[in-house]
Amino acid sequence: MNRNILYLVIGVLAVAAGIFGYQLYQERQKTTGIEINVGKGGISIEKK
Numbered sequence: 001m002n003r004n005i006l007y008l009v010i011g012v013l014a015v016a017a018g019i020f021g022y023q024l025y026q027e028r029q030k031t032t033g034i035e036i037n038v039g040k041g042g043i044s045i046e047k048k
Contacts, residue, residue, distance in 0.1 A: 035046045 030048075032048050035048055037044045037046075
């Protein structure tokens with residue numbers, strides 16, 4: 001029983017580390033800079 005609980009805790013920690021790593025990866029993939037759009041309403045410039 002105690003060994004099963006240890007495996008469960010290790011599994012939960014591994015899943016949490018995976019989720020945290022994925023969120024960090026997604027955050028670093030966001031682009032920064034300036035976005036320029038040309039449409040029917042004219043030109044729009046947005047800073048990201």
